[in-house]
Each structure stands twice: as C-alpha cells, then as structure tokens.
Amino acid sequence: MLRALVVSSTEKGCSSLCSLIKEHEGSVDILHCYSAAEARRIILDSELDFVVVNAPLADESGEDLAIMVTEQSLATSILVVRVEYFEQTQALYSNQGILVVSKPVIRQMFFQALSLGLSLRRRLGAMHNENEKLHRRIEEIKLIDRAKWTLIENLGMDEGQAHRHIEKQAMDLRKSRYDIAVSILKTYQR
Template sequence: MARTALISDTDPGVVLSLSNELYRVGFTEIEVCHDGINAVDKAFGCYPDLVILGLDIPGKNGLAAAVEIRSRLKIPVLLLAERCDAEIVKRAADNGIAAFLTKPLRTQDLAPAIALAVAHTEEVEVLRERIEDLKETIEDQKVIEKAKGKVMELNGLTEAAAYRLLQKTAMDRRKSLRKVADEVLGKGLY
C-alpha cells in the first residue's frame, strides 16, 4: 500500500535525511516544499499519511501550517524545531500535533516518533468519533424524552406506557425511535 509523507523545511540536509529515513520505514512517496503556504496547499492536494514541518519555515510558520492542516486532515503532524518553549508545546498539543523532533535530527528518533504519532492520531480520532456518537445519543435521548412527555400529556399515560407506545410505533413503522419522536414533536402525531 502506498504511503505518502509531506516534508517542509528550509534545510536541504534535513529534508534529505528525513526522506531517506521515511523511505526506509516504508513510505513510498515523499512530497517536499520549503514554506508553510505551499505545505498547506500540498497537504490538501495530495492527502499525505504523515506531515513533518519545520517550525521556522517561511510564509506561514510550521505551527500555523500544522494547525491548518490538522483542522481538515486527521493525519499525524510532526514539528521539527531547533528549540521550542512551553507555549509552543502547549499550542501544538492543544491542536493535535503528534510529536516534536529536534534539530540536529537524529534519524534513529524518526521511526519511533512516527509510530507513536500514528498510534496517537488514530487513538484520538477514535475518541473523537466516540464523543460525537455520545453527543448524538444524548441529543436523541433529549428528543425522545420530550416526545414521551408530550405523549403522556396528550393521552394521560404513565411514563412507561408512553415510552412503550413510542417504541411500538417505531417498530410498526420500521423507523428509529428518534424519528418517531421527531414526528411526535413536529406533527403532533399523538
């Protein structure tokens, strides 16, 4: 399976070292650019599996480019820096940046950083999906509870009886309980 990486840094030696190591660990295509604006454009054009950005690249610094890329692509992004302060690390962490690599680059650090970044990014995405599912479930429950209350009020039913009526209607109509609840609230079904 083809794996693509995007590298953006101004140091040709670093780009060459990163490229060689990425090929060694299984990447088959390496896209290269030397500024943040092109990095963002290339990322949105080639949808790489991994992005490595120099923190001090021109046009748009690496952190700004990384934040923009991460906002649309749920892929691991690593930053490469000679130094970084606590504020930059916090901003990077808050925006889903997977790891920092330091210059001078030690190629033996790259494979573990990539492995951790990929695992971390996948884990975060699974958690985000779960959160979205839970939000949807909570919203469904709120709507169902409102519909149940309306059915209780209109028909003089107990809570349990109103819920059973909603469930039976959903089964009879082969619709979800949420859709029946929406109908009750929107059309005054009962």
C-alpha cells in the same frame, strides 16, 4: 492508507523527510509544500494523519503552524528544529502535543517520533469516534424526549404511556425509536 504533509522551505529538506517517511511507513500518501500559508490550506482541506514541519519556513518560524495542526486537526504534529534550539523548543511545545526532533535528523530518532505520533493519532482518532458516537446518542435521546413531551401535551398521556407508545410503535413498525420520534414530531408540530 496513511496521509502525511511535509512542510519545508527547501526542496532538499522536503525530499529527505519524504524519503524517511516512506522508508518507515512504506505505503503512504505524502503531500508537500514550501510555505506555512499553503500548509494551512492543505491542513484545513484534508484529513491527515501527521504533519512534519521543517523549521524555519520561508514565511514563518514553523512553531505556530505546528500548534495549529494540534489545535485544529486530529493529525500528529512533528516539528524539526536546529539542534541548538531543540531543548528550548521541546520544553515550550511538548506539553501542547507537538513532537520535536532535532537537525540533523537522526534516522532512528525520527522513526521513533513517527511511531509515537502514529500511535497517538490512532488513539486520538478512536477517542474522537467514540465522542462522536456519544454526541449522536445524546441527540437521539433529546429528540425522543421531545417526542414524549409532544405526546403528553397533545394526547394527554403520562410519561410512562408516552414511552411505551414510542417503544410499541418502534416494534410494530420495525423502525428505530428515533424514526418514530421524528414521525411524531412531524405529525404534531405543524
């Protein structure tokens, strides 16, 4: 289920944006708050798919909050501004990944921003997952290499022999090479 945060200084603005989101997405978990300070706490504590900031807020203009969303989370940031500030705001913040929508909110334009934002969120999420997987793989390779060097230093093997030893142990014991490497390091690095 999608998770969203709506930040608006007024109850009317908050309920209006929440109803538009529900109309577009159907089943969505929507959190809402009325200040940037409260929004920052929610953003840091929750995993959100998108954040809608109805500028200006009671405690700040809202642009800094929208930037914080894109810099410190995977959520899409949608900034809603008055029509007279739309072009200037879009020029300033669109290159930072912030989607800008003007007030009064036109239903179709808001829906397009939501669709684009959710598409970007899915793509960013997939890239983040792939990046995490690659980082884990790199850490596994580093640990296996440390285990090889431990075998070389302690048992006098060459690199090929150490590699074959880890591979054979993994096959014989039906464990991963990573598990064998951890076991080797525990054995020889006491």
